[in-house]
Amino acid sequence: MTVDIPVIALINVTKTYGSGEAEVNAMDGVDLTVKAGEFVALMGPSGSGKSTAMNMIGCLDSPTSGDYLFNGVHVGSLDPDQRALLRRNYLGFVFQGFNLLPRTSALDNVELPLIYKGLSAAERRAQALDALEKVGLKGREHHDPSELSGGQQQRVAIARALVGSPEVILADEPTGNLDTKRSLEIMELLRALNETDGITIIMVTHEDEMAAFAHRVIWMVDGKVDRSGTPHSVLTPERQQA
Amino acid sequence: MIKETIKLAIQAIFRNAMRSILTVLGIVIGVAAVITMMTVGQGSSDQVTADVEKLGTNVLIVIPGGGQMGPGNTSVAAAFELRDVDAIIDQLTSVRTAAPFNQTSLNAVYGQQDTRTSVVGTDGQYLEVVDWPIVLGRSFLATEESAGRAVCIVGETVRQNLFGNTDPIGETIRLKNVSCDIVGLLEAKGASSFGTDQDDVVLMPVKAFQRRVVGSSDVSMIYVAASDGVSTDRTLVDIEVLMRERRRIGDGEEDDFQVRDMKQLASMLTGVTNVLTGLLSSVAAVSLLVGGIGIMNIMLVSVTERTREIGIRLAVGATANQVLLQFLVEAIVLSMIGGVVGILFGLALAAVASNLMSIPFSPDPAIVVLALLFSAAVGVIFGFFPARRAARLNPIDALRHQ
Numbered sequence: 001m002t003v004d005i006p007v008i009a010l011i012n013v014t015k016t017y018g019s020g021e022a023e024v025n026a027m028d029g030v031d032l033t034v035k036a037g038e039f040v041a042l043m044g045p046s047g048s049g050k051s052t053a054m055n056m057i058g059c060l061d062s063p064t065s066g067d068y069l070f071n072g073v074h075v076g077s078l079d080p081d082q083r084a085l086l087r088r089n090y091l092g093f094v095f096q097g098f099n100l101l102p103r104t105s106a107l108d109n110v111e112l113p114l115i116y117k118g119l120s121a122a123e124r125r126a127q128a129l130d131a132l133e134k135v136g137l138k139g140r141e142h143h144d145p146s147e148l149s150g151g152q153q154q155r156v157a158i159a160r161a162l163v164g165s166p167e168v169i170l171a172d173e174p175t176g177n178l179d180t181k182r183s184l185e186i187m188e189l190l191r192a193l194n195e196t197d198g199i200t201i202i203m204v205t206h207e208d209e210m211a212a213f214a215h216r217v218i219w220m221v222d223g224k225v226d227r228s229g230t231p232h233s234v235l236t237p238e239r240q241q242a
Numbered sequence: 243m244i245k246e247t248i249k250l251a252i253q254a255i256f257r258n259a260m261r262s263i264l265t266v267l268g269i270v271i272g273v274a275a276v277i278t279m280m281t282v283g284q285g286s287s288d289q290v291t292a293d294v295e296k297l298g299t300n301v302l303i304v305i306p307g308g309g310q311m312g313p314g315n316t317s318v319a320a321a322f323e324l325r326d327v328d329a330i331i332d333q334l335t336s337v338r339t340a341a342p343f344n345q346t347s348l349n350a351v352y353g354q355q356d357t358r359t360s361v362v363g364t365d366g367q368y369l370e371v372v373d374w375p376i377v378l379g380r381s382f383l384a385t386e387e388s389a390g391r392a393v394c395i396v397g398e399t400v401r402q403n404l405f406g407n408t409d410p411i412g413e414t415i416r417l418k419n420v421s422c423d424i425v426g427l428l429e430a431k432g433a434s435s436f437g438t439d440q441d442d443v444v445l446m447p448v449k450a451f452q453r454r455v456v457g458s459s460d461v462s463m464i465y466v467a468a469s470d471g472v473s474t475d476r477t478l479v480d481i482e483v484l485m486r487e488r489r490r491i492g493d494g495e496e497d498d499f500q501v502r503d504m505k506q507l508a509s510m511l512t513g514v515t516n517v518l519t520g521l522l523s524s525v526a527a528v529s530l531l532v533g534g535i536g537i538m539n540i541m542l543v544s545v546t547e548r549t550r551e552i553g554i555r556l557a558v559g560a561t562a563n564q565v566l567l568q569f570l571v572e573a574i575v576l577s578m579i580g581g582v583v584g585i586l587f588g589l590a591l592a593a594v595a596s597n598l599m600s601i602p603f604s605p606d607p608a609i610v611v612l613a614l615l616f617s618a619a620v621g622v623i624f625g626f627f628p629a630r631r632a633a634r635l636n637p638i639d640a641l642r643h644q
Contacts, residue, residue, distance in 0.1 A: 060557065060637045081561045088559020099554050099641065103257055113558040115246050160558065 013066035028223035044220035092161030151182035266580030268533025273584025275526030281592035283519025321460035363451020390449030541628035553640025573625020581617025
C-alpha cells in the first residue's frame with residue numbers, strides 16, 4: 001500500500017506574516033507527516049500555529065518556505081486552480097462554525113462539492129442522500145441549517161466533507177461550538193469514518209477528551225512541533241510545562 | 243455546469259427577492275422607456291406616411307423662396323399671382339388641376355359666438371386637389387369666384403364653435419369686417435400629422451380674400467394635382483421649368499421658389515419624427531446606464547455579504563473561474579429579468595400611448611431583441627467587476643469573514 005509515501009508531509013515549513021518589526025512566524029520550521037488512515041489531533045496553546053498548519057494542509061494557504069507534499073506531489077508548484085482541484089477531489093473540510101450556506105437545505109449544502117465535480121443532478125442527489133444517511137440525518141434532508149441543532153448542523157458539514165469521497169478530512173475544532181454530549185457523538189462519527197471508510201482525519205482541538213479519539217497527538221508550541229505520540233503520552237504528565 | 247450556475251443564480255436572486263426587485267428597477271425603467279419611445283416613434287412615423295397617402299401622393303405644392311434661407315440670403319422672393327395658377331393649369335399637360343392658397347388667422351363671429359380660425363383664400367379646385375368633399379351645401383360657383391363674392395365654406399370645427407349642430411348653410415358670419423354667406427360645409431378630417439385641427443378652417447374665394455381681407459393680389463402658395471398616370475417627378479420638373487420662365491430666372495441662377503411633392507413632405511416629417519425618437523430614446527438609454535450602475539452596486543454589496551459563502555465554495559473545491567462565472571451569471575440573469583419585465587412594461591405603455599394619440603401600435607421585434615441583448619450586456623459589463631472581486635478573494639480570509 002502507500003505506507004512508504006505519507007499522505008501529508010510538511011518539511012521544514014515556515015509561514016511568516018507581516019514584515020519588519022511586525023513580522024510573525026506562525027510556523028517556524030515545522031516537520032510533520034501523516035500516514036494514510038491515521039487519525040491525528042493537532043493541539044497546542046493559542047498562537048502555536050496549529051490553525052496555520054491546518055490551512056496549509058488544506059491547501060488554503062501556501063508556505064513562505066519549505067515544502068508541502070500531498071501524496072508525494074509538491075503542492076507549492078501547483079497553481080490556484082490545481083489546488084482547488086486537489087481540495088475538490090482529495091480533501092474534505094469540517095469547521096468549528098459549521099460554515100453551511102444559510103437558507104439552503106441540508107441536501108443542497110451536501111450537494112455543493114458535487115456541483116463543482118460536474119455530477120448530474122440525479123447522481124448528486126443519490127450521493128448526498130447517502131452521505132446524510134451515513135451521518136444519521138435521514139429524514140432531515142430538506143431542513144435549513146436554521147432548523148437544525150448545532151450537532152445536526154455539524155453532521156451536515158461532515159456529510160458535505162465526506163460526500164466527495166476524500167482521502168483526508170480536515171476538522172478545525174469540530175466540537176468547539178457543541179456541548180459534551182454532542183461533541184462525543186461527533187467524535188464517534190469521525191472515528192467511524194476513519195475506521196470503516198479508511199479516511200485519514202486531521203483534527204485541531206483544545207479538548208483532551210476529544211483528542212483521546214485520535215491515534216496520535218501532535219503538540220505544537222510557538223510555531224514548532226513540540227512533541228508527538230499517543231494521546232496518553234502527549235497529554236498526561238508533561239502537560240504543565242507547555 | 244452552466245445550467246447549474248443559472249439555477250444557482252436564480253435561487254440567489256429569489257432568496258433576496260425584495261432587494262432584487264429594487265435592483266432591477268433601474269433596468270426595467272430604462273428598457274421600458276426605450277421600448278415605449280421607439281414603438282410610439284415608429285407608430286407616429288407610420289401615421290404620417292398614412293396621412294400623406296390619404297392626402298394624395300400626386301399632390302405638389304409650389305412656394306416662393308429659395309432652398310437656402312438664413313443669414314446672407316436676405317432677398318425676399320416675390321409671391322405668385324393668379325395668372326401663375328392659370329398658366330400651370332393651361333400650359334402643363336402633366337397637371338390635372340391647381341389652386342391658389344392664401345392663409346391668415348382671423349376671428350369668425352356669428353351673433354354672440356366668436357372663434358379664432360384659419361381663413362383660406364382659394365377656389366373650388368383646391369377641394370379637387372386635396373380630395374375634400376362637401377357634405378352640406380355646395381362649392382363656390384364660377385361667378386362667385388370671378389366676382390370675388392364674399393361667400394364661404396366652413397370646416398366642421400368652425401361649425402361646431404359657431405352653430406353647434408345646426409345647419410349653417412345660408413347664415414352669415416363676420417370675418418374681420420367682411421360679412422360672408424356660408425354656402426357649404428366640409429367633411430370632417432380630424433387632426434393632421436402636425437397635430438393641428440384641419441377642420442378649423444374657413445374657405446373663401448381667393449379674389450374676395452385678396453381684395454377684402456389682405457388687400458393684395460399675391461398668391462402665397464399653389465396646390466397642384468398631377469394628371470393621372472403621370473409621375474409627380476415629371477410634373478415637378480414641368481412646373482419648375484414653367485415657373486423659371488415666368489419668373490425670368492436666367493440660366494445658372496438659383497430658383498426663387500420651391501416645388502415639393504407630398505412624398506418629400508412625408509420623408510421630411512418622418513425624418514423629424516425619427517430624430518425626435520432617437521433623441522428621446524438616447525435619453526432613456528442613459529437610465530439604462532444608471533440601472534447598470536445600480537446592478538453593480540448591489541452585486542458589490544452581495545459579494546461582501548456573501549464573502550463567507552464564497553469561502554465555503556472555494557474550500558469545497560470551486561475554482562476562481564467558477565466563482566467568477568457564478569456572480570457574472572447572477573448579474574446577467576438579474577439584468578435580463580429586468581430587461582424582459584421592461585420590454586413587457588414598455589410595450590404595454592406604448593400600446594396605451596398609441597391608443598391615446600390615435601396612432602398605430604407598431605412594435606418592432608428587432609427593437610425587442612436589441613433591448614434584451616442590451617440588458618444582457620449591461621449585466622456582463624456591470625457584473626464583471628463585482629464577480630472578479632469575488633473570484634479574487636483569499637479562501638482563508640473569506641472563511642474567517644465576520
